[in-house]
Amino acid sequence: MHSYNPAAIEKKWQTYWLQHQTFKTPTDRSKPKYYVLDMFPYPSGSGLHVGHPEGYTATDIIARYKRMMGFNVLHPMGWDAFGLPAEQYAVKTGTHPSITTEHNIKRFREQLQAIGFSYDWDREINTTDPNYFKWTQWIFLKLYEMGLAYEDEVAVNWCPELGTVLANEEVIDGKSEIGGYPVVRRPMRQWILKITAYAERLLQDLDDLDWPESLKDMQRNWIGKSVGAEIDFKIQEYDSEQIRVFTTRPDTLFGVTYMVLAPEHHLVDKITSEQQRSAVHEYVKNAATKSDLDRQELSKEKTGVWTGAFAIHPVTNKQISIWIADYVLVSYGTGAIMAVPAQDERDWEFAEAFDLPIVRTVQPEEGFTGKAYTGDGLAINSEFLNGMGVDEAKNTMIQWLEDNRVGSKAINYKLRDWLFSRQRYWGEPFPILHTDKGVIPLSEDQLPLELPVVDRYQPTGDGEPPLANATQWVYTIDPATGKPAKRETNTMPQWAGSCWYYLRYISPDWEGGPVDPDYESYWMPVDLYVGGAEHAVLHLLYARFWHKVLFDLGVVSTKEPFQKLVNQGMILGEVEYTAAKKNGEWIPVDYADEATDRIRLSDEDVEKKGDHFVIKGTSIRIEARAHKMSKSRGNVINPDQIIEKFGADSLRLYEMFMGPLEQVKPWSTKGVDGVNRFLHRAWRLLVNEEDGKLKSTICEIEPTKEQLKVLHAAIKKVSQDIETMRFNTAISALMIFVNEANTWSQIPKAVCQNFVQILSPFAPHISEELWMKLGHHESLAYQEWPAFDEQHLTDDEIMYPVQINGKVRAELFVPAGLSMDKQYVIENAKALEKIQGYLEGGRLVKEIFVPMRIVNLVIAPQ
RNA sequence: GGGGAUGUGGUGGAACUGGUAGACACGCUUGGCUUAGAACCAAGUGCCGCAAGGCGUGGGGGUUCGACUCCCUCCAUCCCUACCA
Structure with a gap:
């Protein structure tokens, strides 16, 4: 028997591609x-899950299609291999993270190769490779030289369990993103990158990118530009000091009834009066030791103290009283606000809590019953602003402030500078020496600065990073002066390596810089970047920032790295049906609480009733939902098992057939069955299962008109759908072709060849095998993509649905030559027997004719 | 609280710029092949109805000859974010 056997042919072609360097990136630029x-990916110990191949299959289809369209394609893969899990494993077992990492990479590489991705493996990169992180360190030195990297003592998110500092983004609800451990605030010397210096450009340049609008909005939101004014308030009895506030509502200045400083x-300290000193001191102390979580939980009630x-x-x-309260953040704006309770909800709450005066300065719209009014309206109680709308009042007030030199127009960003150091071992060391003369950067020829070998990976007892244990490495001499120096013991965060990896693929062995400028100008920008939405702000913002810095340095020639970006949607586990049981009785799942047992049901035990699913034969509502895949839920699908059972081509096909790439969708192993059947059908269309040779029905004959139509319809649909990344409908077009072709007694060989070509980006292994059976001796990876010819798609006869008052009542067939003739079509439509009946029952008032689409006859009652 | 996305058969999803709603696939039903099953092949499958016919794209309203598609409004679910002055 020679039936379709993916296990045999997939291995064979994967080996062929590697041996023949089929996917080696061309170096010509013609x-x-x-x-x-x-x-x-981060090469984790648990290997690939089915979420990875989703985006990877999509890009692989595009890469294969573009090669066949005559493009030079760069399609690389690598490893974001610094990271916490390998380090935690090292802490536990003493295994050096590089060993774990290497092992995991090997597994990932094998898994990716088993899916048949057309990566150029000669360009594989690894962020933990000294030849790679040499240039990560080099970029850091440039940032330092440009004044974009500085040290500061800052209150950071310290996580005692992890023994490290976390970025704001890695802290979720006051707990660490990894592990969910508590996080507290603690001041520490840190390296910071001045991303805020690029805030405006990062914001402006979003406009020209071909990115999803929702994602651009997220970045805009994150950067959070707001326009307003800075205003200086004098302090009674302190002539030398002023409090500067930032406000977006300078028009409400007459409504200020108190001021608030952040506790920090x-x-x-300076302005607090003797009577208030102990209360203020207490409050400040409390605020400082509170973790972010505590602050949020307690935030429901506003707290504060008068200074x-x-x-x-x-x-x-x-005179206006000055308060401190933790609802004002030291890190935003100037760390101080002018409080306008009448027009700000937070200030209103605070004023209510502490019985502070409230003065409306904007007339609320009629019928307004709320507290703070933040809408538009005319200024009141505001002297020279009275009667103006908000915008005019803002401008007038800013002008007044500038004329009187007590304030000016100002812009503020939510975006903070980027906390760039971590108290970890498994990261890029900073190429920095600390001496008694201050910070001295290493010179380029001293790079890469490699990690020392250590025997323990924990932080030191006093909270110093693990590298502080490597005293021989830490205590060194400054080569320039010969004087003692101390190395930086922090390491860079995982983001560092992923900020520029797309450049290294272009010239992975280039030694003159991060990227060979000659090839950089050819390959950049990235034409298509696909990945998960979870990187919408962080990775993509950081990478854009570094790219802009490199652009300013002349290292790259484009101001943005990723021209087009697509986020694939998450793949959820199989749909689960869950019923609730309390005290041994089934109860509707809506009434479930903690005391309820949740019982998983199989799909045979449930049925749909109205809007809901119920236990079969009852009206007891259950929950039908797909959940995020997770180890703890036990619903993780492993691609290896799918490949073993159905083959890589089926996995690829199913990943794409599930639905639109961007959408969240549930996995269904039954669905894999469907695409697997399709591949079997395609195989049997061409291959005689007795002898494994081409079927005798495949002959060197001229295609019929019908065959050309079916083929070209498929070519057209598949081509357009790949271009627009609608892979699910492209696959359905391929299925339609096979379903049709199965009814033909003879199939022209040329038609088969074209079909195999358009199938190949989706299911490359079976396609290569069929291509060979069709008599070819080389890979079809570079065969020219078939062009479709519109003339084959025309019919001899056109069918017009005929509607009466917008409802289809009949079908009319007209010769193609007369299909645009309104009069002819309408006359014949009216002549249809079924239509006659309707015409007799009423008065024809309107005739709608849409060429090639529809006829609609509007009839009024007699 | 803010921002984003989504809502179509039993299920995943189709439907181009407003023009036959449900392509393709899963599941299911019936029949064929088979000792039997799997696989495969054929037919059917939105809902109600014996039928004629009616009803149908989260609910309500509107624009239009015609609305899954455009407008208003409400509801539900998911994701991100959160005292940002």
């Missing part, structure tokens, strides 16, 4: 280029 990039504000001091209103010269 053709148009296409750079298609995947987000490289530098003036707090005992007063500020002077810059216009009215009235």
Whole structure:
């Protein structure tokens, strides 16, 4: 028997591709280029899951299609291999992270190769390879030289369990993103990157990118630009000090009834009165030891303390009490606010809690019953602003502030500078020496600075990073002066390596810089970048930042790295039916609480009733839902098992057939069955299962009109759908072709060849095998993509649905030559027997004719 | 609280710029092949109805000859984010 056997042919072609270097990136530059990039994975110990191949299959289809379209394609893969899991494993077992990492990479590489991705493995990169991180360190040195990297003592998110500092983004609800351990605030010396210096460009340049609008919005939101004014308030009895506030509502200045400083504000100590000192001190101390989680939980109720001091209103010269409260953040704006309770909800709450005055300065719209009014309206109680709308009042007030030198127009960003150091071992060491003369960067020829061998990976007892244990490495001499120096013991965060990896693929062995400028100008920008939405802000923002810095340095020639970006949707586990049982009785799942047992049911025990699923034969509602795959839920699908059972081509096909790439969708192993059957049918269409040779029905004959139509319809649909990344409907077009072709008694060989070509990006192994059976001796990877010819798609006869009042009542067939003739079509439509009946029952008032689409006759009752 | 996305058969999903709703696939039903099963092949399958026919794209309203598609409004689910002055 020679039936379709993926296990045999897939291994064979994977070996063939590797041995023949089929997917080696061309170095000539005579053709148009296409750079298609995947987000490289962290090689975790648990191996690939089915989420990875989703985006990877999509880009692989594009890469294979573009090669056949005559493009030079760069389609690389690598490893984001620094990271916490390998280090935690090292802490537990003493195994060096590089060993774990190497082992995991090997597994990942094998898994990816088993799916038949057309990566150029000669360009594989690894962020932990000294030849790679040499240039990560080099870029850091450039950032340092440009004044974009600085050290500061900052309150950081310290996670005692992990023994490390986390970035704001790695802290979720006051707990660490990894592990869910508590996080507290603690001041520490840290390296910081001045991403805020690029805030405006990062914001502006989003406009020209071919990215999903929702994702651009997320970045805009994250950067969070707001326009307003900075205003200086004098402090009573302290002539030398002023409090500067940032506000987006300078028009409400007359409504200021108090001021608030963040507890960490530098003036707090100075201006606090003797009577208030102990209360203020207590409050500040509390705020400092509170973790973010505590602050959030307690935030439902506004807290604060009066400092005992007063500020002077810059216009009215009235005195205003100065408070401290933790609802004001030291890290945003100036760390101080002017409170306008009448027009700000947070200020209103605070004013209510502490019985502070409230003065409306914007007339709320009629019928307004709320508290703070943040809408538009005319200014009141505001002297020279009275009667103006919000916008006009803002401008007028800013002008007044500038004329009187007490304030000015100002712009603020939510975006903070990027906390760039971690108290970890398994990361890039900073190429930095600390000496008694301060910080000295290493010179380029001293790179890469490699990690020392250590025997323990834990932080030191006093919270110093693990590298502090490597005293021989830490205590060194400054080669320039010969004087003692101390190495930086922090390492870079995982983001560092992924900030520029797309450049290294272009010239992975280039020694003159991060990227060979000659090839950089050819391959950049990345034409298509596909990855998960979870990187929407962090990775993509950081990489854009570094790219812009490299652009300013002249290292790269484009101002943005990723021209087009697509987020694949998450793949959920199989749909689960869950019923609830309380005290041994089934209860509707809506009433379930903690005391309820949740019982998983199989799909045979449930049925749909109205909007809901119920236990079969009852009306007891159950929950029908697909959940995120997770180890703890036990619903993780392993691609290896799918490949073993159905083959890699079926896995690829199913990943794409599930639905639109961007959408969240549940896995269904039954669905894999469906695409697997399709491949079997395709195989049997061409192959005689007795002898494994080409079927005798495949002959060198001229295709019929019908066959050309079916073929070209498929070519057209598949081509267009690949271009627009609608792979699910492309596969359905391939299925339709096979279903049709199965009814033909003879199939022209040329038609078969074209079919195999358009199948090949999706299911490359079976396609190569069929291509060979069709008599070819080389891979079809570079065969020219078939062009479709519109003329084959025309019919002799056109069918018009005929509607009466918008409802289809009959079908009319007209010769193609007369299909655009309105009069002819309408006359014949009216002549249809079924239509006659309707015409007699009413009065024809309107005739709608849409060429090639529809006829609609509008009839009014007699 | 803010931002984003989604809602179509029993299920995943199709439907181009408003023009036959449900392509393709899963599941299911019936029949064939088979000792039997699997696989395969054939036919059927939105709902109600014996039928004629009617009803149908989360609910309600609107625009239009015609609405899954456009507008208003409400509801549900998911994701991101959160005291950002």
